[in-house]
Amino acid sequence: MTSLQTQEGGRRLDIRTRTAIYAALLLVAAFVVVPLVTTALGGFKTFNELRANPFGLPGDWQWQNYGDIIVSQRYWLQMWNSLVMALLTVVLTVTFSAMAAFVFAHVTFVGSRFLLNYFLLGLMFPAATGILPLFIRIRDLGLIDTYWGVVLPQVAFGLGMSILLCRNYFRNMPKELFDAAFVDGCGYIRFFWYVPLPLARPIIATVGIIAFVGSWNSYIIPLIMLNDERMFPWPLGVMIYQGEYATEWQLVLAFITLTILPTFIAFILAQRHVIAGLTAGAVK
Amino acid sequence: MTETMQQPALSAPQAAPWRISQRRIVAFRKKFWVLVLFLPPALLLFTTLVVLPMGEAAWYSFYRWNGYGLPTEWIGWRNYEQMFRHGAFQQALINNAWVIVASIGVQVPLALWLATMLVKKIAGAVVFRLLFFMPFILADVAAGLIWSFVYEGDYGLAGGIAKFLGVQAPFLLDDPNTAMSAVLAVIVWKYFGFHMMLFIAGLQAIDRDLLEAADIDGATRWQKFRYVTLPMLASTVRLSAFFAIVGSLQMFDMIMPLTGGGPANATQTMVTYLYNFGVARMQVGFGSAVGVVLFVICVVMAFGYKRIFMRND
Numbered sequence: 001m002t003s004l005q006t007q008e009g010g011r012r013l014d015i016r017t018r019t020a021i022y023a024a025l026l027l028v029a030a031f032v033v034v035p036l037v038t039t040a041l042g043g044f045k046t047f048n049e050l051r052a053n054p055f056g057l058p059g060d061w062q063w064q065n066y067g068d069i070i071v072s073q074r075y076w077l078q079m080w081n082s083l084v085m086a087l088l089t090v091v092l093t094v095t096f097s098a099m100a101a102f103v104f105a106h107v108t109f110v111g112s113r114f115l116l117n118y119f120l121l122g123l124m125f126p127a128a129t130g131i132l133p134l135f136i137r138i139r140d141l142g143l144i145d146t147y148w149g150v151v152l153p154q155v156a157f158g159l160g161m162s163i164l165l166c167r168n169y170f171r172n173m174p175k176e177l178f179d180a181a182f183v184d185g186c187g188y189i190r191f192f193w194y195v196p197l198p199l200a201r202p203i204i205a206t207v208g209i210i211a212f213v214g215s216w217n218s219y220i221i222p223l224i225m226l227n228d229e230r231m232f233p234w235p236l237g238v239m240i241y242q243g244e245y246a247t248e249w250q251l252v253l254a255f256i257t258l259t260i261l262p263t264f265i266a267f268i269l270a271q272r273h274v275i276a277g278l279t280a281g282a283v284k
Numbered sequence: 285m286t287e288t289m290q291q292p293a294l295s296a297p298q299a300a301p302w303r304i305s306q307r308r309i310v311a312f313r314k315k316f317w318v319l320v321l322f323l324p325p326a327l328l329l330f331t332t333l334v335v336l337p338m339g340e341a342a343w344y345s346f347y348r349w350n351g352y353g354l355p356t357e358w359i360g361w362r363n364y365e366q367m368f369r370h371g372a373f374q375q376a377l378i379n380n381a382w383v384i385v386a387s388i389g390v391q392v393p394l395a396l397w398l399a400t401m402l403v404k405k406i407a408g409a410v411v412f413r414l415l416f417f418m419p420f421i422l423a424d425v426a427a428g429l430i431w432s433f434v435y436e437g438d439y440g441l442a443g444g445i446a447k448f449l450g451v452q453a454p455f456l457l458d459d460p461n462t463a464m465s466a467v468l469a470v471i472v473w474k475y476f477g478f479h480m481m482l483f484i485a486g487l488q489a490i491d492r493d494l495l496e497a498a499d500i501d502g503a504t505r506w507q508k509f510r511y512v513t514l515p516m517l518a519s520t521v522r523l524s525a526f527f528a529i530v531g532s533l534q535m536f537d538m539i540m541p542l543t544g545g546g547p548a549n550a551t552q553t554m555v556t557y558l559y560n561f562g563v564a565r566m567q568v569g570f571g572s573a574v575g576v577v578l579f580v581i582c583v584v585m586a587f588g589y590k591r592i593f594m595r596n597d
Contacts, residue, residue, distance in 0.1 A: 018406070021401050021404070021406060022406075024397075024398075024401065025398070025401060025402075025408075025412050028394075028398060028416065029412065029415055029416070031473065032415055032416060032418065032419060032473065032477075033415065034441070035430050035431060035433075035434050035441070035473070036418075036419075036430065038433075038434070038441055039430050039433060042433070050439050051438065051439050051443075053444070054439060054440060054441055054443065054444035055441070055444055095325075096325045096326040096329065097326060099321075099322040099323075099325065099326070100322060100323055100325075100326040100327070102318075102322060103318060103319065103322045103323055107315055107318055107319065109315060109319060115323070115327070118330075118335075119326070119330060121335070122330060122334050122335075124582055124583055124586045125338070125578070125579050125582040125583065126533060126534040126555070126578075126582070128534065128536060128554075128555040128558060128559075128575070128578065129338060129341065129575040129576075129578045129579040129582070130334070130337030130338040130340070130341045130572075130575055130579075131337075131558070131563065131571075131575065132341065132344070132351070132562060132563060132568045132571045132572050132575065133336070133337035133338075133340035133341050133344060133568075133572065134333060134337040135351075135563075136340075136351055136568070137332065137333065137336070137337060137340075139351075152329060152333060153333050155329060156329045156330050156332075156333035156334045157333075157334060159326050159329065159330050159334075160330075163326065187314060187317070187318075188314060188315065188317070188318035189317060189318055189321065189322075192318070192322075213421070216423070217422075217423035217424065217425070217537075219423070219424065219425050219536070219537040219540070220536055220537065220555070220559075224563060235423050235425040235426070235537070238425065238426070238429065239425065239429075239540070239541060242429060242541070249433060249436070249439045249440075252429070252433070253433060256426060256429050256430060259426065260422060260423070260426045263421055263422065263423070264418075264421075267418070267421050271414060274421065275417060275481060278420075278421075278478075279478075279481050279482060279485065
């Protein structure tokens with residue numbers, strides 16, 4: 001039971017502290033939840049009701065607000081765009097960084113340390129610093145208004161962190177595995193495929209989650225690389241929508257709610273993995 | 285693998301330099317394919333899309349250029365001069381500093397306080413943790429839009445509260461004096477849960493025997509926190525502060541839906557400044573100069589912080 005013991009060395013908290021703690025927690029919870037709930041409920045109101053009664057339940061539930069958006073092509077198109085770009089980003093990030101990390105962890109060659117540090121350089125500055133030359137490069141490659149124009153820079157900027165995470169994981173695998181395989185005359189590549197890669201599933205999941213969430217929420221790179229509205233991922237789409245319907249907040253609120261809904265569902269379903277993944281990326 | 289296999293042929297100490305042993309050739313051939321196939325994809329992407337653009341930014345920053353053709357109009361340091369003289373840029377630097385101050389001064393203590401409550405064995409702790417972490421998984425853009433509704437004086441929550449109290453509705457985001465504070469509140473709302481999770485992990489790693497020992501010595505709750513918990517958490521606090529700094533230097537997504545950097549440049553940050561004055565006007569030279577300054581600040585921060593505060597971690 002040690003793991004369940006409290007900070008006070010196992011003593012139960014008295015009623016007064018307990019009440020104080022709950023009061024504080026509820027206060028913070030209200031600060032977190034009220035904006036979210038009013039946004040979701042606001043989407044069910046009419047314009048006039050929103051103005052008269054921003055808090056509280058809608059008097060007359062306007063399912064139409066949500067209904068119109070959910071059958072609109074625009075909503076599904078931007079969700080689709082976000083999904084495709086996120087999946088491409090995940091696949092490329094995981095593949096490239098696992099391969100490079102394997103080399104850094106288990107193949108020794110001249111300049112290995114130098115190259116690793118070169119990749120770690122990417123951890124130090126945000127994508128925004130070189131965004132204009134990056135835009136010109138993507139433009140000259142003819143990738144403006146394509147998925148690749150967004151995906152490739154996202155992958156490139158994710159490589160530093162992903163390689164670091166994967167390499168540390170590969171390095172902590174028992175050395176006996178490698179010796180045994182090499183005695184059997186197994187080449188590096190075949191070995192990589194059959195031994196470390198299957199064992200690395202947890203770290204691949206972590207790297208994948210970080211890449212997916214990053215791409216799903218990404219704003220500045222698509223903003224610069226995409227002009228065509230039909231290519232927009234949801235963060236750009238929702239901004240455009242807000243610009244168009246600026247005076248009809250109830251629609252904007254419904255739209256925001258529907259766009260963030262998938263994130264919440266995914267979070268609730270896989271909370272353990274998401275929290276572990278996102279904090280692991282931070283701590284290591 | 286043994287040391288002899290690791291060293292490439294060149295540094296062979298025992299064999300004559302012109303005679304490479306058979307074993308080495310085999311080892312090298314084995315390595316050749318994995319090196320040629322596994323490294324280049326990452327290396328190529330990283331070099332062309334991360335490293336080269338940064339170098340090009342340094343180059344372009346000395347030109348006036350609209351991005352078409354080749355940069356030809358060399359103007360020396362004038363982009364930099366213009367930037368440092370620009371009030372909006374100075375404001376952006378100040379605002380970045382404010383984000384760091386608010387993060388370390390408000391967010392970190394709040395997160396630490398909540399974490400100390402939520403590691404205790406109380407009912408609902410898991411639910412509260414999830415709830416507090418929730419804003420963090422939201423996109424910054426969504427958080428910004430939601431709060432632009434909250435702050436809206438006519439239809440939003442601010443308007444509702446004002447009506448309830450019977451006062452004139454405030455338009456916090458439209459007033460240069462209050463806009464930045466309003467933005468800082470959103471930043472705290474969005475990120476305190478993440479820092480809280482870091483602290484919970486840190487608290488769980490503390491050896492319970494230490495706290496029990498303190499209990500036996502008759503330490504008060506505050507003394508235990510001050511002299512046992514806090515010192516044990518020092519590295520987590522530093523990590524948390526480090527994230528606050530990194531986050532501040534990247535702050536962009538959330539500002540755009542809230543204020544776009546306005547009113548009157550009151551809420552510009554480094555990156556919104558780069559976007560508004562470099563990207564949006566397609567002033568490649570000027571924007572690149574801003575990027576270079578941002579880069580230098582990031583590198584100095586990263587090295588400086590590591591050297592000063594994280595020496596022992």
